[in-house]
Amino acid sequence: MLPYVLITPARNEEALIERTLTSVVTQTARPTRWVIVDDGSTDQTAAIVGQFEQRYPWIKLVRCPRRADRSFAAKVLAFNAGYACLTDIEYEIIGNLDADVSFEADYLEFLLGRFERDRRLGVAGTFFIEDGYDSSRDSFEGQTHVAGGCQLFRRQCFEEIGGFIPHPAGGVDWIAVTTARMKGWKTLAFKEKSFVHHRRLGTAGRGVLSSMFHTGEKDYFLGKDPLMQLLRVIYRMTKQPIVLGGLALLAGYVWACVRRRKRPITQELMKFRRREDLAKLSRIVRFTLQGRKRDKFYLLD
Secondary structure (H helix, E strand, O other): OOEEEEEEEEEOOOOOHHHHHHHHHHHOOOEEEEEEEEOOEEEEOHHHHHHHHHHHOOOEEEEEEOOOOOHHHHHHHHHHHHHHHHHHOOOOEEEOOOOEEEOOHHHHHHHHHHHOOOEEEEEEEEEEEOOOEEEEHHHOOOOOOOOEEEEEEEEHHHHHHOOOOOOOOOHHHHHHHHHHHHHOOEEEEEEEEEEEEOOOOOOOOOHHHHHHHHHHHHHHHOOOOOHHHHHHHHHHHOOOOOHHHHHHHHHHHHHHHHHOOOOOOHHHHHHHHHHHHHHHHHHHHHHHHHOOOOOHHHHHH
């Protein structure tokens, strides 16, 4: 089995992190090192992790000073603090793991097996389930996107893409996965397994409509093609909250466009995304006109 390491940034996760800790320590294939970075928590997060650290020598708790902001840029800085602790460790796979997820005992062994089978697999993960949401059914990203809750990277791939790019608006997981594809690596979310995300995606510190507005802004920042965004808005209108969620998504995209804020991605990456988006759009239009039904992920990937 390929040796692997995990990094988990955590901030005020006392209600959920024990589920994540229990999931990892009961894995059939345990990591060589798991660095959990307490990013200035004001609750009992560090104390809970500390209890596990005493029992499992391969768990390392790193404590960072409290930050004034809560953002995806801060999360990357916390991740990088954990990454700096791995210089003396030999590993082939590095994982980015959220502090509010759980999964079956053979989950990580399953993903490691996929890396062993395919040397061009650069990023692997699975779909996820959360309250009323199943990303294998409800996501508009497709099977080539690997959700940030649990992402495993081949070490060579992670180093080639330059790790995670900090940006306050988010999308750091998307940038990493898409950059990997742009550089010729395969990226796959496997359907055979799934993890449970115990906090509704993107709602930490905000409501559902605010979260959708923020997602729309992020779609603009990350260069999403306007026609594909319109399709996503229409699709989102069919989900709870009916219509309002789609309108909030559209408003966020338009607001970011009007403000013309600087995008955190290179022109090369944006052009690559637009090519992928247009290829997806072409497949959707072609199969719709032909009246043929195909698996949604075949059309989106």
